[in-house]
Amino acid sequence: MTDQTPAAPAVLRRKRRSAEEKWQVYTECQAPGAKIGEILRAHGMYATELQTIRRAVEAGAKEALRASNPGRRKVVTVAKEDHDMLRQELADKEHAFAELMVMFTALKKKVNLA
Numbered sequence: 191m192t193d194q195t196p197a198a199p200a201v202l203r204r205k206r207r208s209a210e211e212k213w214q215v216y217t218e219c220q221a222p223g224a225k226i227g228e229i230l231r232a233h234g235m236y237a238t239e240l241q242t243i244r245r246a247v248e249a250g251a252k253e254a255l256r257a258s259n260p261g262r263r264k265v266v267t268v269a270k271e272d273h274d275m276l277r278q279e280l281a282d283k284e285h286a287f288a289e290l291m292v293m294f295t296a297l298k299k300k301v302n303l304a
Contacts, residue, residue, distance in 0.1 A: 205234065212243045 207215075211233075218229045219240060230240060268276075 212246075215240065216243050216247055 215229065215233050215235065218224060219226050226237075226240070230237060
């Protein structure tokens with residue numbers, strides 16, 4: 191009696207492709223009259239992988255277009271404490287400016303009278 195254990199089945203792993211390879215497959219498949227099945231077989235890919243690439247390209251294009259929209263401003267939020275501090279600082283500066291204007295007006299009157 192020999193005790194033989196069966197060999198573990200080989201694990202097939204998907205090939206990781208670079209963004210350039212994915213872009214090449216995408217552009218080849220987008221060409222007019224392209225035979226998608228042949229292109230995918232040549233690159234060792236399945237139709238589901240192409241669909242994933244197409245979705246990624248669409249999402250990336252939409253994101254780039256949103257980011258480049260010149261008419262939209264990004265909404266910036268400020269903490270309430272910071273907002274209150276800035277309001278107080280603005281009020282202090284407006285008060286100081288008003289005092290300077292009063293002093294300037296008084297000085298201007300003295301110079302014009304002399």
